[in-house]
Amino acid sequence: MGIKGMTKVYGLFGDPVEHSLSPIMQNTAFQALGLDCVYLPFLVQSKDIGSAVQAVRALHLGGVNLTIPLKERVLPYLDEVEKEAEFIGAVNTIVNRNGRLCGYNTDAPGFLASLKAAGFNPSGKNTVILGAGGAARAVSFALAQGGAAGINILNRSVEKAEKLAQDLKAAYQVPTGVGDLSSDLAAALKGAELLVNATPVGMYPNHTSAPLLTRNQLHQRLLVCDLIYNPLQTRLLEEAEAANCRFLSGVGMLVWQGALAFQLWTGEKPPAALMEEAVLKALKR
Ligand SMILES: NC(=O)c1ccc[n+]([C@@H]2O[C@H](COP(=O)([O-])OP(=O)(O)OC[C@H]3O[C@@H](n4cnc5c(N)ncnc54)[C@H](OP(=O)(O)O)[C@@H]3O)[C@@H](O)[C@H]2O)c1
Structure with missing residues (x-):
């Protein structure tokens, strides 16, 4: 499925992001369910977290994942943080609900x-x-x-x-x-x-x-x-x-945190087995 004007964009913010398996995993899931969505890696340094979160609103991204070193630092920039993520002190998933950014922790x-x-x-x-x-x-x-x-x-x-x-x-x-x-x-x-x-x-x-x-x-x-x-x-x-x-x-945790993020973004049941297969294939390459 090609990228079109209506394609919804999701992504990963972190530093580094080059070796992340999340793009392979999430794009496999979007394709499997025939969703017009794409997931991209974005290199975001710690000092730029505020403007990167603002860009989620400005660019109307559907949501993002956060990885090292941003999971803790992102909290003050969000409109809402679910209770568990607040307890843990870390957010790895943002959902953009009409410009209102809600933070979740799907690692736990x-x-x-x-x-x-x-x-x-x-x-x-x-x-x-x-x-x-x-x-x-x-x-x-x-x-x-x-x-x-x-x-x-x-x-x-x-x-x-x-x-x-x-x-x-x-x-x-x-x-x-x-x-x-x-x-x-x-x-x-x-x-x-x-x-x-x-x-x-x-x-x-x-x-x-x-x-x-x-x-x-x-x-x-x-x-x-x-x-x-x-x-x-x-x-x-x-x-x-x-x-x-x-x-x-740790593959199971990696896959399930991604599957739960996918579910939060799309409301669809995540194809976890396919996501795992894509990750294992990439790891064995
Ligand atoms: N499977 C998944 O989905 C998933 C998700 C998240 C993380 N992980 C993995 O979990 C691991 C930890 O990640 P993190 O984000 O928690 O890292 P982190 O916040 O940097 O914490 C690292 C922890 O490991 C300890 N440590 C580091 N080097 C050590 C050494 N040489 N000997 C003994 N202890 C050492 C640190 O102890 P001090 O406090 O003494 O420095 C600290 O408690 C990584 O391997 C990461 O890839 C996997």
Whole structure:
């Protein structure tokens, strides 16, 4: 389908955006449903976020996704921010409703949807998150919302984990723990059923560096989830496989956050399987 005068434009704002898989994923979805829409990458530096958001209004874009380093910085420029995104402190999707820009966070429900697709329900389960950055924030709020019995946040800088635990407790009645990424790991993993790596350790091009933990630290009741999707099989997931744990890559979260953004923009049921297929094809190229 060619671009015409009526074509609705969506996009991604971030820096960098060149390697993003979102254009492939969203354009596959638009085409599959025969929608007259197109999704483009826009390089937006942090200092330009205000004028870029204004451009969404001025250019009548249907909506945009936000990636590093804009997810937190965009909040003051929006007309409305949904409650969950406000709790998390990050917006990854803007919907333009007749010039009124509404911010959402689809990373958190996207993560929950990827767990569900893998047959894992966090309700009543003890969980461990490695990292306390943007992704860890979304995952921890998702787990709290999904009814986790406990959330242990382990980070290199413990103060940042403490801040996240405080924010979490202010929004949800969920028992939280904080600790150091290495010295508190063994205690945190005891009784846990989900381990999530929300650090970039193991991500391309540093995919051969040592994982944050090895097979002898894992037990078989754990689902080990790495939010990294490049490579698909990280060193951490290799350790999980060797320890006979179930494991999950970050592709599911990537696809579902995109699928939920698509749904917000179009009101249509997203073709998630096709979106995943497009992402996997691009990753294997
Ligand atoms: N699958 C998806 O859809 C999806 C979505 C979002 C993010 N992600 C992935 O999630 C990861 C984290 O992203 P983010 O946006 O949360 O990044 P971020 O905000 O920069 O946070 C990074 C976190 O990792 C920790 N960290 C960084 N380097 C480390 C190292 N060498 N050793 C130990 N800890 C280290 C940081 O600890 P300090 O606080 O001590 O610096 C921080 O807690 C990335 O790999 C990203 O690709 C995936």
